[in-house]
Amino acid sequence: MFQEKYQQIERMLRACTGEEDALLTTGGDHADLASTIAFKRAKVEKRAPAKIAADIAEKLSADPSLGDIRVEATGPYVNFRFGPTLLADAVREALDPGYGALQRRTGRVVLEHTSANPNGPLHVGHIRNTVIGDSLARAFRKAGHALEVQYYLNDMGRQIAIVSWGFDHLDIPRKEGEKPDHYVARVYIAANREIEKNPEITKEIDHLMQLVERGDAETVKKFRTAVSLCAEGIKATLAALNVHHDRFVWESDFVRIGDVDRIIERVRRLPQAHEDETLWVNLTEQGFEKKYILRRSDGTSVYSTRDLAYHTWKGRNYDRMIDVLGADHKLIGAQLRATLTLLGEQPPEIVFFEFVSLPEGSMSTRAGKFVSADELIEEVAAKAYDEVTTRRPELSFEERCAIAKSVAIAAIRYDIVKVSPEKSTVFDWKEALDFERQSGPYIQYAHARACSILDKAGEFTRTYTLETEHEVALARHLARFPAVIEQTVEELRPHLVAAYARELADLFNAFYHYDPVLKSEGETRNSRLTLVDAVRNTLQESLATLGIDALRSM
RNA sequence: GGGCUUGUGGCCUAGUCCGGACAUGGCGUCAGCCUCCUAAGCUGAAUGUCGGGGGUUCAAAUCCCCCCAAGCCCGCCA
Known part of the structure; x- marks a missing residue:
């Protein structure tokens, strides 16, 4: 949905202004998509950018093909915001098994x-x-x-x-x-x-x-x-x-x-x-x-x-x-x-x-100066086991071990993948053993929360109504997932997926805090449960892309 | 000496390729939240010359030039 709309708006802006580059970006808090094309046109037209932006917004709003997208000029920026129908579509798509998968491509790729x-x-x-x-x-x-x-x-x-x-x-x-x-x-x-x-x-x-x-x-x-x-x-x-x-x-x-x-x-x-x-x-x-x-x-x-x-x-x-x-x-x-x-x-x-x-200098196998991956996994798993035991004493030994193992791998993989590859790093035990925000376990936890809610909810009818700001923010973010996958393979930068998953977990936690799901009633309960399921699925898919187990319980 | 990469609050980090709206988030610090869907959570506060200096531009963390610092490379090693 997001990608189609991106391309559609890009085409419309090009047609409207005659510019080759629509200067379209994700608009952050301001909009779903935003363009700075008015600055560029200001030079050619010799008019104030804000006036040009207003004209573009007016012209585009008259176009019925825009459907549920609202256009408005905020100063010199042309902002596009997805309306409720489109966001409902985004939630619907995010429920698909394998969400985020793109169209099959031809050609064989070898990755070493x-x-x-x-x-x-x-x-x-x-x-x-x-x-x-x-x-x-x-x-x-x-x-x-x-x-x-x-x-x-x-x-x-x-x-x-x-x-x-x-x-x-x-x-x-x-x-x-x-x-x-x-x-x-x-x-x-x-x-x-x-x-x-x-x-x-x-x-x-x-x-x-x-x-x-x-x-x-x-x-x-x-x-x-x-x-x-x-x-x-x-x-x-x-x-x-x-x-x-x-x-x-x-x-x-x-x-x-x-x-x-x-x-x-x-x-x-x-x-x-x-x-x-x-x-x-x-x-x-x-x-x-x-x-x-x-x-x-x-x-x-x-x-x-x-x-x-x-x-x-x-x-x-x-x-x-x-x-x-x-x-x-x-x-x-x-x-x-x-x-x-x-x-x-x-x-x-x-x-x-x-x-x-290492804090004491570079690693060397020959000198025996290194922290092995096995040692790291063992230490992190031991710490994870302690955490699980504290939080979930009722679970069996086997269950706790299994969770600890998954949590450990999540912590290790996420710590590594979240940093841009061009940054040199110093290995730090304290950071490796931290399972709080901006960690793999943090994202797993958000997923487990979603699962827990759904387990308790029982049967419900899927409903696509977004009311609160947290619900809307979640839907907007869900819509972006396929575009993130696309960008990741285009730029060969997997840390984009890491950042995406963390943001989704952040948004979900805020929603969880402010908008009760199980205690709400009727339509609201159904639509919130639907949203939780969509988030659960998208978290699972993004975690899978990072090679991290999406635990149902932890 | 030459080349490549990096330099963002006390610490870590996103954004830099493709210049635009108050620079992203975490750790730590301080102040709060479990008779409420798992507190691996949430809220609020303080903390920034975006390494330094020039330049280009209506607009620079982002582009150009110079300088400084760190890592890596410069083997008839792999």
């Missing part, structure tokens, strides 16, 4: 996220990638895109060689009940200590990397074993966060099937390619001073080469590719895009997010 090196567990920095990526994936599916989500498993890097060396040379047994990714991290950290003590080991590591590139069966098997072990643990963490990848793509496969050799051949034929002891691409024309090296002097490929092969493969199999990457990949990502363009291949769209650090 997380892709952390399998040399240890995911830490609180990695899961920023995970949460942004998964929320984006959910928004894309809701927006009607056919989507495949991939994890690119770097199984032949130096880190993995170090892990493999550690398994071979250090006698580190797995502890009872230790998660495999944490075990791998211990081996990795210990191996790095050995290398520090004895730098000669570096040669052994280099040798392992050459063996694996050549496809030496025994070394490949050792690497795979280590990587599989770690990936098993990573998958468990992802599952706990409500995150699923459709496919794990192994980096070494591109070497094994010859794609890396083929891409090197293609790169060699580029006019920008140079071969001395290494093969590199000169990207100065594209604005990069740095050599883009794709083959070492010992003949082995580097990460960039394999990444080039991976993206070429993605380009062949998908119509659109999106990568979620940490800000440390900005340069290499730009070089990748530039090189793919030179090769005549499709470059990926890249969503970058800035770093998460």
Whole structure:
């Protein structure tokens, strides 16, 4: 409804003024939609903006196709307000199962996220990638895109060689009940200590990397074993966060099937390619001073080469590719895009997010300086369990645990997704353990409240009458949800959904406080219950888009 | 040294791409609200040179220039 009306008003303003851009925005408190077009026309017409706005408003009000939309000029602004019929339509639409879903689109999209090196567990920095990526994936599916989500498993890097060396040379047994990714991290950290003590080991590591590139069966098997072990643990963490990848793509496969050799051949034929002891691409024309090296002097490929092969493969199999990457990949990502363009291949769209650090400094798996996602989940779930136990002592142990788990994931995911990706953050335990306003649990709570009211209400007849200011404000906000989904996939910014859901919860809480539902009677009771149901459904849909469980009770 | 990103009340944050109506909300502080649909809630108060300085414009947190600060990157690592 909202989007159609937006487009209709935009067309009318264009026709009325002859301007290309209708300068239409959401009007905040003033209106559902507002235009500042009168300022622009003032220059051309050499008249006061307020007069022009008044003329436009008068002309448009005479148009019957506007129906239930009221137009008025407030000073130089042309304001549009949806009337009761339209708002009733908005509530009606918001009751649809799957509300917010957009029309099915053609073309396959591949979205790559997380892709952390399998040399240890995911830490609180990695899961920023995970949460942004998964929320984006959910928004894309809701927006009607056919989507495949991939994890690119770097199984032949130096880190993995170090892990493999550690398994071979250090006698580190797995502890009872230790998660495999944490075990791998211990081996990795210990191996790095050995290398520090004895730098000669570096040669052994280099040798392992050459063996694996050549496809030496025994070394490949050792690497795979280590990587599989770690990936098993990573998958468990992802599952706990409500995150699923459709496919794990192994980096070494591109070497094994010859794609890396083929891409090197293609790169060699580029006019920008140079071969001395290494093969590199000169990207100065594209604005990069740095050599883009794709083959070492010992003949082995580097990460960039394999990444080039991976993206070429993605380009062949998908119509659109999106990568979620940490800000440390900005340069290499730009070089990748530039090189793919030179090769005549499709470059990926890249969503970058800035770093998460600890109060004492940046995280490092190698130094063992990190807060793991598992530890975070455990701590937050413990706190959530205490909260649930205090509030709902009558529930069984199992029920309380289940709620605590959902609340914990909600708190963690929401904390991460609500912040713009371009902002660097410092991990803070106090904030992570806060379940109050502007948190995931706060929104879940609003949803549970709505459910509770509906459970107690029993049967009622759906009625669409909006009387109080709180009811009207809710309906106006409900109407915007599909537009928010649209904007989220257009701008690749999932935090818009987070902000939307929080605002909806805010509005619902205000309504809850001022407008009694169960105690009201007749038409009012029916229409308020209908509104509560619409809010319940829209909260559920927006929470689902954020990968957060919409609890019925908490 | 060069590049990218960020800088909004004590702390965190929206808005910046696409300039417009009193800069969004939270935490914390202070003052209130559970004989009333779950108080993970609600109401009110105090707190702002939108990093600094120029410029463009009828209009700048938003655009342009300069400067300052922080994070990240600048490896035959990934």
